[in-house]
Amino acid sequence: MNEGFFAxxxxxxxxxxxKLSQREFAEVLGVSQSTVQQWENGKNVPSLENLEKIARIKGxxxxxxxxxxxxRTGGLTSKDITxxxxxxxxxxxxxxLRVMADRxxxxKDAPPIMERRGKASANAQPKGKGEGESVPLELPERVEMDEEMKGEA
Known part of the structure; x- marks a missing residue:
């Protein structure tokens, strides 16, 4: 591993x-304070399990x-996600979809997307007046499971 990796x-x-101390952060991850200190000083590398925990904390x-x-730039591409x-x-x-809508x-920095929440029909249409205008789509508060999803439950 190179210096760039450790940095x-x-x-x-x-x-x-x-804002957590190294000790507090270590408790969250289930490791020792000295382990966190080693990661921050480039002396040790987290296990895959701890890399995953750190990644999740970072979103x-x-x-x-x-x-x-x-x-490696880019991480996941749009095609990878699709x-x-x-x-x-x-x-x-x-x-x-529920998590994304809630988020x-x-x-705080996102423009308002939904004017109101309510039940959306299968043919929900965006609300708006003119072309090029931002048109929020009403999404249901809770997505009901269709028959296919009920079979997976």
Missing amino acids: KLAVAVQEARG MLVEAFVAYLYG DRVEVMPSRDFAQM MDTA
Whole structure:
């Protein structure tokens, strides 16, 4: 591993740690304070399990996080994500959409996406007036399981 890897790892661990002390962060991860210190000083590398925990804290997939540490730009491409979504079970896809909608609703820096929530029909249409205008789509509060999804449950 090169110096760039350890430098990026140190920064990533410090960012994930945020305002927590090394000891507090270590408790969250289930490791010792000296282990966190070694990661931040470039003396040791987290196990795959701990890399995954750090990636999740940073809001990244472990694959993208490791690619970042190794200096590979881009991480997952749009095609990679699309390919994964296409084979995702319906129940997981519905859950992902709920999480994304909730995150977009609460994001401080995101423009308002949904004017109101309510039941959406299968032929839900965007609401808007003119071309080129931002048109929020009403999404259901909770996605009901269709027959295919009920079979997977």
